[in-house]
Amino acid sequence: MNAPHEVIAPSALQRSDAAHLLHPYTNLSLHEAVGAHVITGGDGIHVIDEHGKRYIEGLAGLFCAGLGFSEERLVEAAVRQMRAMPFYHAFAHKSTAPAIELAEKLLALAPVPMAKAFFANSGSEANDTAVKLIWYYNNAIGRPQKKKIISRLRAYHGVTVASASLTGLPLNHRDFDLPIQGVLHTMCPHYYRNGLPGESEEAFASRCADELEALILREGPDTVAAFFAEPVMVSGGVIVPPKTYFEKVQAVLRKYDILFVADEVICGFGRTGNWFGSQTFGIEPDMISVAKQLSAAYMPISALLINEKIERVLVAQSAKLGSFSHGFTYGGHPVAAAVALEALKIYEERDIVGHVRRVAPRFAQGIARLGAHPLIGEARVSGLVAGLEFVRDKTSRENFAPEAGVAAFAGQRAREHGVITRALGDTLSLCPAMIIDETQIDDLVERIERALDDALVYARERGHVDF
Template identity: 40%
Template sequence: MSSKNPIDMKDVWQKDIDHYIHPWTDFSTFKQEGSLILSDTDTDGVSVIDGDGKKYLDGIGGLWCVNIGYGREEVAQAAFDQMKQMHYFSAFGHHTSAPAALLAAKLAELAPGNLNHVFYGCGGSVANDTAVRIIHFYFNQLGKPTKKKIISRTDGYHGSTYISMSITGVKFDHIGFDIDKELVHHISCPNPYRRPHGMSEEEFCDLKVQELEDKILELGPDNVAAFFAEPIMGAGGVIVQPKGYHKRILAVCRKYGVLYVSDEVVTAFGRLGHMFASEDEFEIVPDIITCAKGLTSAYMPLGATILSDDIYEVISKPQADGAIFTHGFTYSGHPVSCAVALKNIEIMERENICGHVQEIGPYFEAQLKTLSDLQIVGDVRGCKFMMCIENVANKESKELIDPEAKVGNRIADHCQKRGLIVRPLAHMNVLSPPLVLNKAHVDFMVRTLRESIEETTADLKAEGFL
């Protein structure tokens, strides 16, 4: 920050309270406590600095998204160069820019199977919203106008536009808001940790696959358009489905002519050690992949909906004389965002960041699992740089701690005091750090989590929650 124009952090803090409506705000505390003002990043690429100069290791990667780390000057330079050359022109009506075209070709190269066609938006919610509109248009073009309904899972997260939040199955996120319950239908969460007592994981998988087939038959195959699924369920608690689940679910979708949408907004671009996880990690080639977050490592907003050749062949034919494909946004294919994405992918490939994740990810998993000896840690789960700690009152019964205790928030607060940012989700804590994390960073995170969970446990006992 320039010494000539110092920022008054108290003034910023107050103006933030007075005027800025934050996403996912807890208004029971916000108006009194306000926000932690983050104003800079550290040269280590994985830490942020607050307005008072305190450093924090970012254990959540911004929001699952700062994949190549902070402070990449060549990304800033790519954005600056594109802004100087041509910062924007509309993509409507047969106009394009080189970054948008080159990125589309690169995504087609990286995506599995015949997913060769890219529609741009500004983020993951819009990418999923776009998928729904295109799917409906696709079936209209095929003369199947009743195929409209969407199926997703309880605890799946797909965004916060009206339709993407309707597809989202995290019930807490629906409190006080409306969703479309006619269009979207949910099946239960395939969480192996919460499977019935005495049931094997294989039997649990059978149950979940059958549930999808039963739901399609209940709604009528002629009415069901698509199934939405994250390869690993993120904001619902980092749920890793039983082995073979995705392949079997895809087979059910194929049986009834239901399109499979793989929501890779979180998992794409290295978080699981692959540019795309659908095929490389889970051995499926979906009909559509949606992505965002790691696409630019959050240096610019950008999302993409990637379609198969089969879908594109249908939607790219005029539906009537003089009709056009009337979907899109002012910032679709924004040249600066696309230039940043191209540089982001170039860095990932040049530095073999996916290989780094495959090397450090298992160490991260193993070290986090050492926390399982702590009294309230019921489950440590996830894959590579996408992990979750679930806290419980009783490990045998898996009974939850009273929600009034806000255990996830307590642990996050204790971590923050020690210089680590983790994400609280009710009784859970999520970890999704930048992909450039090293073993020393992992050790600090695990040590800090241990101390913070132990302090939280002592607090809960003192207050009668345990």
């Protein structure tokens, strides 16, 4: 049993620092009034705030702390590497032992054969790198016009200029002058929302693939370079693909020689009950981006895995130009790589993937129970990630007006009941640390159920529902 980290009361300086941070994904005006919720410690699946209150971290931080918040082996791995070599880079023929070993390990674990691993610091950077490599690749093989990239509505691929363009969420584009030219979006494969009356999942999947093909043909197949997709669209509302979706989409991509980039930033390393979401949903990508649970979130690190077809072109083109002129100072940082290696060892030694498979049925049962609540239209789940979509009417599937804030209120009440989670639009997401056990799952579900009951009272009192 891991000892919990010491809970330290924040100093005046820490409070001041929190007050002066520019907080991401936050209503900055509201934040000036409410301030920061300061988290000071962690213990397994729980975190502890400045007042000593414990919470189940229902999103594993940001879908990333797969081993929880008190894994001493990861701390020790960082300390060992700090003492041995605190920093070195991978530029100009240099390397470090942890980066070399981690690259080898990732290629061995990859769901399909991959040739090289390129390290960065975040999922956004890994996906941004994928865009650059796709353009570089097509220039190198004499296809300078084949540059457009297709993503999906409600996708989430990051926040850099390129990766935020791939993201298919309006607030990531609005007033940022995004998306950039050449990034296109096809329909979201959300059967509950976008399926037609009487349409089966398989028929809906066919329609999604047909729309993708129609988009490619409108743009010109010789101009479309790649397609990006998450196995499960987590930040877009935990959208689980309909049956046969990826099988049909991949047939379209192969038909027009379009690369497939699988964004495994959230789904990778056990979350869906396999090492990769690509294995869960039958995806055979040309590139794979990973991050988050790669180090169980204890250090910032990401990687882009590329297949041999692309890698051989990069090698030849760098010989022609004299250099492969792309990279990050901290890419493959030896401390981050050492922590990631230790995380992968723990996943294997403790059979975390097997553990997820064993407890996932209990999690699915709990999510189904929450799905029966009067406010929930659809409860979606894959492995240990789930989404609860709020509706004001189960029959019509009508969502609440945005200003009603019912899902957001449920998220606030969850915090009062000892669970940290958040509403992403109309969907309340749950993605606990992968070490969660069945008793803790039951506890999580019961607390969320109380929050839903509170939200129902709130909705009734304000006239948002009439039942």
